[in-house]
Amino acid sequence: MTSDDLQRATIALLQELIRFDTVNPPGRERAAIEHLERYVSAAGFDTEILAADHERPNLVATLDGEGDGPVLVLLGHVDTVLADASEWRHDPWSGDEADGFLWGRGALDMKNQVAAEAVAAVSLAREGWRPTSGALKLVFVSDEETGGDVGARWLAETHPDAVRCDFLLNEGAGAVFEYGGRRRYGVCCAEKGIFRFNVTALGAAGHASMPRTGDNALLKLAPVLTALAGQPEGFELTEAPAAMLRGLGHDPEDPSGALARIEAEDPRLRTVVEPMLGVTLTPTMSSASSKMNVIPSRAQVRIDCRVPPGLGEDAVWRRIRQVLGEPSDELRIDFTEEVVGNASGVHSELMTAIEEWITANDPAASTVPVILPGFSDSRWFREAFPECVAYGFFPQRHQTMLETAPLMHNADERIDVRDLGFAAGFYRDIIARLLG
Numbered sequence: 001m002t003s004d005d006l007q008r009a010t011i012a013l014l015q016e017l018i019r020f021d022t023v024n025p026p027g028r029e030r031a032a033i034e035h036l037e038r039y040v041s042a043a044g045f046d047t048e049i050l051a052a053d054h055e056r057p058n059l060v061a062t063l064d065g066e067g068d069g070p071v072l073v074l075l076g077h078v079d080t081v082l083a084d085a086s087e088w089r090h091d092p093w094s095g096d097e098a099d100g101f102l103w104g105r106g107a108l109d110m111k112n113q114v115a116a117e118a119v120a121a122v123s124l125a126r127e128g129w130r131p132t133s134g135a136l137k138l139v140f141v142s143d144e145e146t147g148g149d150v151g152a153r154w155l156a157e158t159h160p161d162a163v164r165c166d167f168l169l170n171e172g173a174g175a176v177f178e179y180g181g182r183r184r185y186g187v188c189c190a191e192k193g194i195f196r197f198n199v200t201a202l203g204a205a206g207h208a209s210m211p212r213t214g215d216n217a218l219l220k221l222a223p224v225l226t227a228l229a230g231q232p233e234g235f236e237l238t239e240a241p242a243a244m245l246r247g248l249g250h251d252p253e254d255p256s257g258a259l260a261r262i263e264a265e266d267p268r269l270r271t272v273v274e275p276m277l278g279v280t281l282t283p284t285m286s287s288a289s290s291k292m293n294v295i296p297s298r299a300q301v302r303i304d305c306r307v308p309p310g311l312g313e314d315a316v317w318r319r320i321r322q323v324l325g326e327p328s329d330e331l332r333i334d335f336t337e338e339v340v341g342n343a344s345g346v347h348s349e350l351m352t353a354i355e356e357w358i359t360a361n362d363p364a365a366s367t368v369p370v371i372l373p374g375f376s377d378s379r380w381f382r383e384a385f386p387e388c389v390a391y392g393f394f395p396q397r398h399q400t401m402l403e404t405a406p407l408m409h410n411a412d413e414r415i416d417v418r419d420l421g422f423a424a425g426f427y428r429d430i431i432a433r434l435l436g
């Protein structure tokens, strides 16, 4: 199959997928999943539809080799976030191809990758290729955008034998960016954890007409918010971000100096890189009195806190003490959500294969490990199969990271059609390389 054919086939499948409205909630991914099942089973894949919710199934499609060997999973979710058609230049469910782009909700997150993975695998299968050993699995799931309760999480927890793997490729990174005069492709190796907490100030109620009655709890949050607004730098460097700084030519022992140089090159890059290097504290919600004329006896600010993979509450407390000082009787801190981040090592056979593919297909470029400030379905696979090496990688050579990021979950989501061919070529080569 020529690279032109591969690109045309990926465009066509992506258009078909975008035309299924799979906005989650409610999702209703069945038609899209069944469409993919027909496409891959016609090429010789064994398919299995596994569903916790009949209208929201998951597809596991397998191409077996002879005997034991590595299992490679190409993962993708077919649900999307919502879209308001009135804000778009092309209807979000049109799949229009115009101006060199394919337009629609899911064109970047992540029907693009589902289409490229399916086309790559099907093109090999149609030519009669089979893994020498082990297996190739396409795992296309519902329900990523709201947590995977009937999607990847449910699949990994309740049907581990169907999706157990040694290598996994999923979403998370891969669009090219320039740094230090060199083209770089991020490979997502880790995802941050979430430790959300409330800061509650306590006082005494009183009548608002007489401010000295009572003890206004809301005012006690003022120094908290001021401290959050002026947070000093703070670093907790784990393996992947340290490798990233090294990859960009900086010393991970001096993250502050590295950040300054990154900012000097492009301030937008600092915005992306800084959260990878430590615990972030972001106030997002607050509440105090429920009555206009009552001085609040309680006031609360909620902090969305993200923690580098592998670190837990200790790291959060180090950051809290650095920014806010010690909690007191009048200022309480309570955690409401604690999820430790997840990671795969930055050195692996899969990483080597990705690096060598990039060198062969974009000779002046290199790869760098990156970490996601949020999390994806990789989390459920890393949890269920600790030995599995999972990376987020969808290579885009033409549409850069800085062009791509603002379109995610936004109006006018679109992908440069040349990148659909580029990525499909990558999946095709990586399958053949890892599974013989």
Ligand SMILES: [Zn+2]
Binding pocket: 077, 109, 110, 144, 171
């Ligand atoms: Zn996604």
